[in-house]
Amino acid sequence: MLSILKAKGIDNIVMRYMGTLSGGLDQQSISSARFLKMLGNKNDLTALTDYARVQNLEVFFDIDLISERKNTALTTFSGGETINEETSINSVLKAENNNSHAAPLKNLKNNVSAALSLLEDRNVSLVDVSERLYSDVSYGLTRQGAKEYINESCRAFGANRSIMLSEPALYLLKGAKYVSSLPISAGVAYDGNITAIPFLQIVLHGTIYYAGEPLNFSGDLEYSVLKCAEYGCMPSAVLMYRSVRADYITYYVTQSPKLAAIYEKMNAELSDLFAQRITGHTKVQEGVYCTEYGNTSLVYVNYTSSSVEINGLTLEAGDYMRVN
Structure with missing residues (x-):
């Protein structure tokens, strides 16, 4: 699939490979997990x-x-999740954490050793440690102690590989290169008195690469693309190699043309900004925002249904543009 996406012009690919170990999307304990044979030898x-x-x-x-x-x-086959015609991959991903419970933290270092042995020198995406944190009084660890213990244990992954986090766990960010899912909407409902700002994005941009919600999981693709432009997110999508009739939104054949078009514009206009710090974010007018970068580049985003004039330049409805 990587070669097919490259053939469509999507060159800069960072792939998070999900469900490759025993249990598939519902991974078994890492101490006994192996790469699924159904995916190849x-x-x-x-x-x-x-x-x-x-x-x-x-x-x-x-x-x-x-x-x-x-x-x-969920139906399993040879240790992996079977997604049938009535099952949505999106629903499986959302339900995934409901099938697990916290393991004793005394096993963590052994689990890290098992993961290192299994991965060899391959890059790792740390999922559960970036999504949850809990105390383990049986092991004498408060939440603060658990945070320090997990952070110390996970440093071993940074020796000869890159690290991705599925969520922005702040205490693990120092050793990570990517965050695959950074919130791009406010956690509370807001009205005219409250405005969402990309605070975490401003803090992190230029020090770590991050994506927002997968574009093909969004109920409004145009809005999500604009949010990526405003918040400095790398565009992302969840894709499957085989067609799932109940969930065409993940089938790479149907999704790759529209993703390629989004990538082409964003790569041409914004790709060199991902390594820049965000130095400012302002509301230009209702529905129009400006993000400023350390190299003095400005990115204007227009969420409205009408074109707007900005310093003699026209920004079309539902579009973004870079100045400088």
């Missing part, structure tokens, strides 16, 4: 990582370290 896995390296792409493999899975009602 060891040579196939090596070929994938070698291809990505040669093509200057990055592939990250999802790992859960502190979760133990409960029995799930």
